[in-house]
Structures are given as C-alpha cells and as structure tokens.
Amino acid sequence: MTIRLTIPGCPLKSNLEAQVRMHVGAVAGVDSVTIGFTHMDEAQRAALRAQLQGGRAEGERTIAVEERTRVIAVASGKGGVGKSSLTSTSPSPCRRADSSRRCRRGHLRYSIPGMLGVQQRPVVVDKMIVPPVAHDLR
Numbered sequence: 001m002t003i004r005l006t007i008p009g010c011p012l013k014s015n016l017e018a019q020v021r022m023h024v025g026a027v028a029g030v031d032s033v034t035i036g037f038t039h040m041d042e043a044q045r046a047a048l049r050a051q052l053q054g055g056r057a058e059g060e061r062t063i064a065v066e067e068r069t070r071v072i073a074v075a076s077g078k079g080g081v082g083k084s085s086l087t088s089t090s091p092s093p094c095r096r097a098d099s100s101r102r103c104r105r106g107h108l109r110y111s112i113p114g115m116l117g118v119q120q121r122p123v124v125v126d127k128m129i130v131p132p133v134a135h136d137l138r
C-alpha cells in the first residue's frame with residue numbers, strides 16, 4: 001500500500017502507519033502489511049483543498065455540513081458545569097445497527113484532547129485543521 005501524504009515530513013505519518021497496520025493487519029488472510037509513503041504535489045493539494053472546502057470560495061468563513069448532518073450543541077453560560085465531560089463520554093450515535101451509514105464524530109472544545117489523553121497537536125495544512133483522533137473522536 002502507498003499512502004500519499006499532504007506534505008513531505010507530515011507529522012501524521014507515524015499515526016497513519018500505525019492505524020493502517022492495525023486495521024489492515026486484522027483482516028483475515030492478511031499475513032503482512034507493507035506501506036510506502038509519497039506526498040501530494042501542488043495540484044493534488046489544491047484538489048483536496050477544494051474538496052474539503054465543499055465548493056466555498058478561498059477564505060470564506062462558513063461551516064458547511066451535509067444535509068443529513070446533525071449538529072448537537074452543548075452550552076452553558078457558566079463554566080465548570082460538565083460540558084466537556086458530557087460530550088466526551090456520551091455514547092456515539094455512530095454505533096447503531098445500521099453500520100452501513102458513514103458516521104463521524106467531532107468535538108470542538110479546547111479541553112477535550114486533555115480529557116482523552118491526546119498529546120498530538122492538530123496539524124494545519126493549507127489553512128485547514130486536521131485534528132488528532134482518539135476513541136473515534138476528532
């Protein structure tokens with residue numbers, strides 16, 4: 001398998017390699033996993049950037065979500081009431097009988113990485129944040 005990284009020296013390289021080895025190596029009949037790395041050229045990065053921005057103009061500051069996306073906001077006017085604890089320990093709505101649906105979870109709170117034991121900082125690629133992943137959370 002060859003993985004094309006966004007930039008040479010990508011800080012996510014070892015994390016990606018470990019995940020691929022773990023998941024692909026767990027497939028029945030797989031005896032070994034060989035991984036090679038390369039990186040994207042500028043045209044490939046531009047195509048990825050356009051795809052991730054969902055057709056928005058460069059610099060446009062909106063959050064675009066798919067029609068079927070559900071956003072749950074947990075808020076309080078007071079600090080220390082358990083917003084981060086609640087969101088980081090809530091069961092995933094992704095774990096349902098219908099596993100054919102693509103499901104992603106993300107949390108946008110500064111305290112979440114510490115609560116999940118994440119040491120890695122988010123990576124910024126072309127002004128976009130690639131968050132670390134822990135326990136199926138981004």
